[in-house]
Amino acid sequence: MKKAILFGASGLIGSLxxxxxxxxxxxxxxxxxxxxxxxxxxxxxxxxxxxxxxxxSLKDQLVGDDVFITLGTTKKNTPDEKKYYEVDHDYPVLASTITKENGADTLVLVSAVGPNPDSKIFYIRTKAETERDVASVGFAHTHIFRPSMLMGNRKEKRPLEKFLIGVFRLINPVFVGSLSRFRGIEGTDLAKAMVIAAKKKEAAFNVYEWKEIMGLLQEQR
Structure with a gap:
């Protein structure tokens, strides 16, 4: 029987x-x-x-097989870019490094759609750098998830996000073909897909956007 290690369990995706x-x-x-x-x-x-x-200081207790990282923050909660980078980049990289040194062989990371290391947008650039540096840790199996709008009920109130979720539920069918990666996804579906991915040991490096996430769920049914 395996052990799972989860970072970010208090957020929407982490809790699910x-x-x-x-x-x-x-x-x-x-x-x-x-x-x-x-x-x-x-x-x-x-x-x-x-x-x-x-x-x-917790390293000796972070021993497991599959590592799941759903860490992240928002500009509202963390307006300082240095602290934002620590949460979105430094923490996932350190968590990956420690657990890999302790013998974990599979990493599942939640990133975001459209990461770009050359982007002028801090958020997008940070996600790209996090993906790059986490992948370089060298797990036997690395799974990167790039969802667009995450749909679900959060503990904290986010009126604008709630409005956007409603919009995405209506316009999701418009995103077809190469635009399908921008489709919103239910948090419960993403959580299920992450667990499914962790059990796939075929490839060393995997990236999942909306289409691939839906594919994982179809395999399970």
Whole structure:
């Protein structure tokens, strides 16, 4: 039986992914690293309290097989670009490095659609640099997910995002062909696809946009 390690369990995708992992018989234990206790109790769940700076002190406990990273922030919550970069880039890279050194062989990372290292947009450039540096850690299997609009109920109130989700539900069918990667996706679907991907051991490096994510879900049905 395998062990899963999850970083970012308090966010929308992380919380949904946690439920998927706890319900999956393939995993005997699910280790999560969060800044504060989740208030969730489950016989398979092990909660570690930590962040970017305290992560090295938790290294001996970060031993598992499949690593899932759903870390991220927003400009509203983290307006300072240096701190934003620490959350979106430095933390995932450090988490990847530590778990790989401890023997994990599979990494599943949530990125975003359209990453570009040459972009003038800080968010897009950061995502590209995170993908690049996480991939360079050298897991036997790396799975990068690039969703567009994430649809689901968040704990925090985001009125504009709620409005945009409603818009995406209406216009999703318009995105066809090469534009399909911009389709919005339900958070529950993304979480399920990530678990499916972690079990695929064929290729060393994999990228999933909307079409590929839907393909994973179809394989499961």
């Amino acid at each position: 992914l946690l439920q998927e992992l706890l319900g999956d018989e393939s995993y005997a234990q699910v280790i999560v690293v969060v800044r504060k206790d989740l208030g969730i109790h489950h016989p398979k769940l092990k909660i570690l309290i930590g962040d970017l700076r305290s992560l090295p």
